[in-house]
Amino acid sequence: MARILITGASGLLGINLAQETMSAHEIFAVDRGKLFNAPFATLRLDLLAPGAVDSALDSVQPDWVINCAALADLEACENDPSLAQRLNVELPSQLAKACKSRGASLVHISTDAVFDGRKVGFYVESDAPNPLGVYSRTKLEGEQAVLAENLEAIVARVNFYGWSLSGRRSLAEFFHHNLMHGKSMSGFTDVTFCPMLVNDTARILVKMLSKKLSGLYHVVGPQAMSKYQFGVEVARRFELREGEISPKSINTSSLIAKRANNLCLSINKLCTDLDEVPPEFSTGLNEFYTQFQQGYPQKIRSYQQASGETGKQVDK
Secondary structure, three states, rough: EEEEEEEOOOOHHHHHHHHHHOOOEEEEEOOOOOEOOOOOEEEEEEOOOOOOHHHHHHHHHHOOEEOOOOOOOOOHHOOOOOHHHHHHHHHHHHHHHHHHHHHOOOEEEHHHHHOOOOOOOOOOOOOOOOOOOHHOOOOOOOOHHHHHHHHOOOOEEEEEEEOOOOOOOOHHHHHHHHHHHHOOOOOOOOOOOEEEHHHHHHHHHHHHHHHOOEEEEEEEOOEEEEEEHHHHHHHHOOOOHHEEEEEEEEHHOOOOOOOOOOOOOOOOHHHHHHHOOOOHHHHHHHHHHHHHHOHHHHHHHHEEEEOOOOOOOOOO
């Protein structure tokens, strides 16, 4: 059993990571006040406050730290680049340095969005990134800062979906919510990515830590698809009306932050070093459906304050 400190614990990955690992490990979740009555230990702490990182690590003395904290809303990053810099670059750098000095293993969560999407085919870890906006630029700088401070750290570029505290944080929830309420929506046909169920992401991160891996890895699903196709697959699995989803080009959207068209990442390095292949997309989607049938979304949402959190618009 490892002592795991999870930052950004109320986010989509953080909350599911805590839920996935709490039976086998001792979890300490850093939260600024959204979590309430969670079945794992929570630390009410603003990690941007002076001395907060050292305080958290000294009080918990974790074996592993998984940094899920970030300003991940692309539009918010464009509107407040200073906050994006603090959360996406400076905080990861501090965590990497603090973990190294204390002998704690670190996973830092990054994104597939560090690439400009102009490559034909799948990006590998050695491909040169070219971020298009504030979010992707600061996430890339965060990667670089972490590895500059701590070469033993893991940097994981991810793209995941799942059930969240608000019910509106992931692309799958967006499609499911609108389809369940008979609302029409659109999906981008010219943005391709490799989605992974967030619970699978959590399990893989723990396996990477257990195997003492280090360096940069792509941790996404094995199957590439457009965001429109993703929505159709969700509709079909839940037996909802896929005709409510209309195909759309990202070039006609009103989004402010620039998005890359190709977000497909190769997972060959991950599969080789873990000696296993992540679950197929259909397997993850089946689990997502089963979770819904078994009340998993309601369980997750019960961990938040009564006022809840306001969901952000997600990419379609």
